[in-house]
Amino acid sequence: MNIHVPILKLGKSLLVPIEIELTDEMVEDLHIGILKEIEKTNAKGLIIDVSLIEVVDSFFARILINIGRAAKCLNCNTVIVGVTPEMALTLTKMGFEWRGVETALDVEQALDRIGR
Amino acid sequence: MDAAERLEIKIANEADILKSRNKIRVFIMNNLHFSLLERMHALTALSELTRNIFKYAGEGKVVADILQKPNGKKGIQLVFSDSGPGIPDIDEALKPKPISKYQTGMGIGLSGSKKLADEFDIESAEGKGTIITWIRWERH
Numbered sequence: 550m551n552i553h554v555p556i557l558k559l560g561k562s563l564l565v566p567i568e569i570e571l572t573d574e575m576v577e578d579l580h581i582g583i584l585k586e587i588e589k590t591n592a593k594g595l596i597i598d599v600s601l602i603e604v605v606d607s608f609f610a611r612i613l614i615n616i617g618r619a620a621k622c623l624n625c626n627t628v629i630v631g632v633t634p635e636m637a638l639t640l641t642k643m644g645f646e647w648r649g650v651e652t653a654l655d656v657e658q659a660l661d662r663i664g665r
Numbered sequence: 666m667d668a669a670e671r672l673e674i675k676i677a678n679e680a681d682i683l684k685s686r687n688k689i690r691v692f693i694m695n696n697l698h699f700s701l702l703e704r705m706h707a708l709t710a711l712s713e714l715t716r717n718i719f720k721y722a723g724e725g726k727v728v729a730d731i732l733q734k735p736n737g738k739k740g741i742q743l744v745f746s747d748s749g750p751g752i753p754d755i756d757e758a759l760k761p762k763p764i765s766k767y768q769t770g771m772g773i774g775l776s777g778s779k780k781l782a783d784e785f786d787i788e789s790a791e792g793k794g795t796i797i798t799w800i801r802w803e804r805h
Contacts, residue, residue, distance in 0.1 A: 572679040604686060604705065606712040607773050635705040642706070643713075643777025 554579050556586045560665040562594035563587065563625075564656065568601045576612050583616060587625045594663030595620045596656055600631025607645055617650035628652065628659040670696065670731040676747075677724040682715045685727055689743075696731045697739055698803050706781040707741060710799055713774035714745045722749020722795070732800065740783070740802035748794040755787050 553575065557564045563586055571579065587595065597613060599605060617627035629652045653659040672692050674685040686708055693704055718725040725747025732740045752758045759776045779785045784800035
């Protein structure tokens with residue numbers, strides 16, 4: 550699999566720091582890569598860190614929501630961390646509805662939410 | 666117009682979407698007094714509209730210009746153009762779509778970009794390509 554995004558084990562959760570811009574092709578790899586890892590490790594939580602991403606446009610936000618929904622089917626709760634106030638305001642202004650996936654300010658808060 | 670105040674970037678693949686973002690970020694920082702939020706609005710609209718070019722037309726370009734009002738306020742104009750299939754019904758395309766239609770439809774890229782602009786215009790017809798003009802002015 551040609552995947553450029555690390556998937557790290559952190560307690561009972563998986564941590565996925567996204568550091569590079571995703572293309573359509575990579576998104577599919579990332580989706581399947583994350584889901585396989587959830588199955589393999591029986592992770593109860595998935596934390597996706599977007600703090601290194603500059604712009605979360607509707608394409609990227611939709612990817613995050615879709616990954617969260619698929620993870621939920623495997624009994625794994627997703628929390629997105631690293632959304633900046635500017636990102637949040639921009640998505641809201643565009644009319645994007647952030648539905649189905651929780652957010653937290655940082656990894657620490659996400660772990661508190663999911664349970665270590 | 667001064668050559669330094671115009672930037673033209675070709676969009677032919679997904680990597681160009683990111684390339685254009687990096688160039689326009691520097692362009693804004695060098696020429697305008699935008700807050701972080703205003704810059705985010707411009708770069709997000711850029712990302713949405715260049716992605717639409719790549720997705721629907723395959724290729725096109727974006728041209729950035731710095732505009733100035735008589736009162737001295739400056740702004741950025743982004744013109745996105747392609748020779749793709751065009752938009753048959755612009756009013757319909759600008760309607761926000763429910764989340765279930767996001768996967769296939771235009772989603773909120775177009776309508777959302779309009780909401781991030783001070784001035785916004787679309788020239789398009791079926792089979793005639795699309796030209797979108799997006800303008801944002803300095804607030805202070």
